[in-house]
Amino acid sequence: MASVLSLENLSVSFATPDGEVGAVREISIQVGAGECLGIVGESGSGKSQTFLAALGLLASNGRAEGRATFHGDNILGLDAAALNRMRGDRIAMVFQDPMTSLTPHMRIGRQLCEVLIRHKGLSRHEARARALDMLQRVGIAEAGRRIDQYPHELSGGMRQRVMIAMALLCEPELLIADEPTTALDVTVQAQILAILRHLTREMNLALVLITHDLGVVAGLADRVAVMYAGRVVEEGSAEDIFHRPGHPYTRALLKAITRLDDDPDMPLSAIPGQPPNASEQLPGCAFAPRCESVFDLCRSQRPDLVDAGPSHRAACHLVEGA
């Protein structure tokens, strides 16, 4: 399958008063049309920065190295005008907090139409019809009334639907959704994930779903990459990751999820300690201080990603090459 987005040895670092801090280190990953790639990691693992870098949205003190190709063309370091033409049209994004992503003093309809007028050159009238149609497709009841409302008049779940509608208006080839359901109630989360599932299938979209919660990607992702301390520590099909996890971190994350069928009287399985600070680089495996299977080699030598099965890779000294 030809990849829509391909990252090759992408690294991201930030200049800080304490010196250069590496946030993402040599990541290589692809996502193809009609495919959903789940990116899972804790706060500070670099999962968001990876894709912000690919789209040229890093903070001004950030620097990206390596390659990011969109349909084969390198987009890393493109000038602002070229990126602006692509973003919102062929590549769309949805962020965690829908309130801060919407302009508070503009009606929903105007914000939606602006995208179509700008990128597709539609008339105001055509744009409004398309926007209305898309609001209905993302499950907004009474779309005809909602389209003339302001963001504050909508609930959190409805605002996130508007954000998804806006992202999909220009029928992009790639959608990057960064924690799209984290701020939402569990009941609404289930609805939003169902919408993403149906629309991405319908539009043959390449979807990157970034989250800290493995439960969120389970029903959606075809492939999953688990990130820790700026690196991919495991990558494989959803079945590999959930049923045959190779990395102790992935296993620990899976165990930490509260489910409805575990023993509620047992203590919850927690990962001890805190994720590492990006500014301190350990010589060995970054997960070693929190790992339950750690041994001497882990502290001195960083494990590379090795095959743990067909199209399944893990970076752990305990994984035997398959």
Add this chain to the structure above:
Amino acid sequence: MSDPVLQVDGLKVHFPVRRGGLGFGALATLKAVDDVSFELSRGETLGIVGESGCGKSTLGRAVLQLVAPTDGRVVWLGQDLAALSRSEMRRKRRDLQIVFQDPLASLDPRMTTGEIIAEPLRAQGIRLSRDERRARVASIMEKVGLSPALINRYPHEFSGGQCQRIGIARAMIVEPKLVVCDEPVSSLDVSIRAQIVNLLKDLQKEFGLSLLFISHDLSVVRHIASRILVLYLGRVMELGARDQIFDAPFHPYTRALMEAVLAPDPVAQRDADEVSEGRGLKGELPSPIDPPSGCVFRTRCPIATEICAKDVPGLRDAMPGHSVACHHAFDRKAWRGSY
């Protein structure tokens, strides 16, 4: 059950609001909490569950008298809290503490960890020498899993999970008897959530704490609460022991909340999606200013009938200690086909 330390009886919190955006509309009443009753024993945890806007935080705050109840009683150790004077209530707060959802926002950024944790001692007028105070702060920091060496650090130097530990230490330093935990883990990473839940359970065991644990996530509540209260638009939908609620939920809303928990299993989730196609909980919480007539849940309920629009269902006993507010809770025919 042993004698309850906390009795909440017919609690109502109503806010006068203006309809329409800019405050010029007609006056209306927002019933954030409407006729809620429950009891809590020493060392017990009651989980309060519901979606955003269901009134669960307001309920927690009304119990602590941080918002004034409109009606009903909150009785703490035999004493009606509303009858206390301001200074009496202030002294009572030593027993009654709260942990907030957003760990960083609830800590003063200009205060050190030590100052933050010691603040309730000052507020309660507990006079200690500098050394005594420092020893007490260091000891509680150790209890919540923070190194006392961090006592002079500022909140921004900590991760979310560590900030939540500071918030818990601040609540615990006056040795309270009841702690209201308002979504204490929902802003934390999955891996850190478990640490905080386990910590709260350990502290509860050690100090015989009673907890009100407010959350929208049933899978988390299940691990800490012995009883569970399901709230919807300010009203109690179902109240019962944990195993009663999870093994045999009677209210369609409770069932919907359980269905919404995502199993970390791609096969199970896809199967569940096929089965529940178009049947999951539709829409969102209606506006609490214009709640539906009759049963407030009926607009999203898969088994609602005409009677649900007409009559408000009262809480009825399903089992001893397990009550449910649904016209069709015991009507198995209504359930068939919808689940």
